[in-house]
Amino acid sequence: MQMDSPKSVSLILSYITIIISLLLLPHSTESLCTSKPIIFNFGDSNSDTGGLVAGLGYSVTSPYGRTFFGRSTGRLSDGRLIIDFLCQSVKSSFLPPYMESLGSKFSNGANFAVVGSSTLPKFVPFALNVQVMQFLHFKSRSNDLLASGSKAMINDDGFQRALYIIDIGQNDLADAFANKYSYARVIKRIPLVLAEIKNAIKTIHDNGGRKFWVHNTGPFGCLPQKLWLVQPSSRDLDSHGCISTYNSAAKVFNEGLRHLCTELRSELKDSTIVYVDIYTIKYDLIANASKYGFTSPLMACCGFGGPPFNYNINITCGHGGAQACNQGSRFINWDGTHFTEAANSIMASKILSQQYSTPRVPFDFFCH
Ligand SMILES: *[C@@H]1O[C@H](CO)[C@@H](O)[C@H](O)[C@H]1NC(C)=O
Ligand SMILES: *[C@@H]1O[C@H](CO)[C@@H](O)[C@H](O)[C@H]1NC(C)=O
Numbered sequence: 001m002q003m004d005s006p007k008s009v010s011l012i013l014s015y016i017t018i019i020i021s022l023l024l025l026p027h028s029t030e031s032l033c034t035s036k037p038i039i040f041n042f043g044d045s046n047s048d049t050g051g052l053v054a055g056l057g058y059s060v061t062s063p064y065g066r067t068f069f070g071r072s073t074g075r076l077s078d079g080r081l082i083i084d085f086l087c088q089s090v091k092s093s094f095l096p097p098y099m100e101s102l103g104s105k106f107s108n109g110a111n112f113a114v115v116g117s118s119t120l121p122k123f124v125p126f127a128l129n130v131q132v133m134q135f136l137h138f139k140s141r142s143n144d145l146l147a148s149g150s151k152a153m154i155n156d157d158g159f160q161r162a163l164y165i166i167d168i169g170q171n172d173l174a175d176a177f178a179n180k181y182s183y184a185r186v187i188k189r190i191p192l193v194l195a196e197i198k199n200a201i202k203t204i205h206d207n208g209g210r211k212f213w214v215h216n217t218g219p220f221g222c223l224p225q226k227l228w229l230v231q232p233s234s235r236d237l238d239s240h241g242c243i244s245t246y247n248s249a250a251k252v253f254n255e256g257l258r259h260l261c262t263e264l265r266s267e268l269k270d271s272t273i274v275y276v277d278i279y280t281i282k283y284d285l286i287a288n289a290s291k292y293g294f295t296s297p298l299m300a301c302c303g304f305g306g307p308p309f310n311y312n313i314n315i316t317c318g319h320g321g322a323q324a325c326n327q328g329s330r331f332i333n334w335d336g337t338h339f340t341e342a343a344n345s346i347m348a349s350k351i352l353s354q355q356y357s358t359p360r361v362p363f364d365f366f367c368h
Contacts, residue, residue, distance in 0.1 A: 033367035036108065037092040038158050042131045042200065043113035043167035045338060046215075047083040050074030051097035052115040055126065063302060063317070063324045067341045072318075076115060078301070078328045079341025083111070083165070085348030090364045098134055107152045109162060110138060118171035119196035120189070128168050132200050139207060159208040163366040166200060167215035167278075169193055169257070173249050174220050178229075183245045187252055194256045198264065205268050211366040212273040214261055216254040218282040221246030224300045224309035225336035240287045241298055247283075254279050258358070272365065277356040281347050282339075285332055292346055294332050301331035301340060311336040 041047050052058050053074030064072040068079030074097070075081055084094050095111035096104035112131035119128040126134075142153045154162070172193045176186045201212055220226060221243035230236070230243055238244045254277070261275040289297035296307070302317035302324035303310040315321040317335035325331060329342040339347070354360040 033090050033364050035161060035367050037087075037090040037364070037367040038154060038162035039087065039092065039095060039109040039165065040135060040162055040204075040209075041083055041095055041109075041111045041113050041165040041167070042128060042135075043165070043215075044117040044171050045076045045113075045115040046170065046218075047081055047111065047113040047165070047167050048075065048115045049081065049083065049095055049097055049111050049113070051099055051111060051113055051126070054097045054101070055099040055114060058115075061318045064335075066324070067328050076338040077334050077341055077344060078324075080344060082344050082348045082351065083113075083167075085345055086165075086351065086363060089348070089352055090367060098138060105152070106138070106142075107154065109154070110135075113167070116171060117168060118175060119168060119193045119200075120172055122196070128166075128196050128200050132203050135204070136207060156208060160210055161366065162209065163211045163213055164201075164204050164209045165213045165215070166197060168197065169217045169253055170220050170250075173217065173246070173253060174226070177246060177249070183249065186249050190249075190253050190256055193253065194260050197257065198260055201264055201273070202268075205271060210271045212264075212271065213276065213363075214257065214273065215276050215278045216257050217250050218278050219247045219250055219286065221250070222283070222286050222298060223337055224298055224303070224311045224333055225313075227298060228305075228309045228311040228336070229313065240283075242286070250279060261358070272359075272361065274361050274365075275358045276351055277358075278347070278351075281350045281356055285343060285346065289332060293330070294343070295330050297332045299331070300333045300336040301325040301328050302335045309336070 050073050053060055060072045060074050060076065062072055063078065065075065066078050087094055092108050095109055096106060098110040098112045112134055114126035117126045117128065117131065121127065122129045139159060146153045146155055173186060176189055219242055222240065226243055226246060232243050236243055236245065238247060258275055261273050265273050285292060286297040298309060299307060300310045302322060304312040304315035304322045317324065328334065328340045331340050332343040334340045350356060352363050354362060
């Protein structure tokens with residue numbers, strides 16, 4: 001019996017120490033929020049949690065939502081969007097669309113994003129400036145209701161503590177190309193788009209917002225829908241089969257957005273403005289698809305026509321004739337334009353890693 005020798009005792013003790021320290025370590029994705037997270041989101045289909053359906057009565061039907069919700073929620077995916085994973089990371093409930101009047105509770109914020117939104121033209125539903133005006137209305141109604149004794153409304157302190165997420169710009173660029181603008185003309189429009197994003201941030205700041213989280217735009221030249229519509233010849237394609245001009249316009253836009261964030265950081269010294277490089281995250285996913293367990297990164301799971309894109313503008317996902325693949329988790333692209341829950345989940349964990357953020361701030365910074 002050598003069990004009680006000092007050597008084995010110290011070995012056991014060191015095991016116990018390791019186990020205890022592992023138990024005490026916070027789980028890396030665990031949020032340590034000290035106050036209730038409040039989030040406001042502005043954007044397009046990349047972050048619309050049901051705004052189009054609530055606002056315009058447009059129907060988004062099965063198989064949308066099949067993977068997580070088991071029904072269509074108006075999200076353009078088979079499951080959760082990046083914004084949903086970000087909310088879950090701080091143990092916040094999913095953001096209700098601002099226009100969802102039935103059963104919504106807005107005590108943890110609201111989502112103003114609507115499918116198809118862009119920054120320009122202004123004053124049309126649901127351009128960024130309209131979304132910001134809706135936010136101002138939301139804020140003034142909250143104040144009214146608080147003054148008349150309502151509980152569970154967000155107060156001035158809440159609006160100041162809240163995180164404001166902005167994810168818009170892709171449709172400005174994509175629509176311009178779709179309208180047959182030349183590359184040069186698309187690039188010329190970019191400063192106007194950036195000016196709208198700047199306006200939005202400054203207006204929110206004027207109304208108490210201090211914490212901003214800005215997503216840049218993805219390589220939309222890799223979307224099956226664009227590839228099908230453009231039918232590019234091989235000289236228009238980059239090394240991963242995406243439309244070069246589209247992606248370089250996205251990069252020019254992103255460079256401008258990065259500059260804008262730098263500029264705003266020195267102008268709004270009391271604020272934190274985090275710029276997140278979604279482009280790099282999405283492009284890596286597409287370029288290295290097999291490494292992440294995906295097949296056919298340029299092909300939609302749900303659509304019509306089979307390889308190479310499984311897309312047809314007349315027979316789109318959710319409509320008669322379209323079919324969904326069996327394993328959505330093997331696809332990056334869901335319906336030709338939007339990402340699967342599987343892709344969104346990986347992208348969200350990359351966002352949460354801080355590796356793609358400037359400055360590197362944990363996502364839950366706003367609830368401390
Ligand atoms: C693909 O993955 C490799 C290895 O991680 C990385 O160096 C490379 O940048 C990735 N490609 C793209 C286009 O992101
Ligand atoms: C889609 O429908 C339009 C209008 O009916 C038709 O002109 C076009 O040829 C169709 N395209 C395809 C690819 O089926």
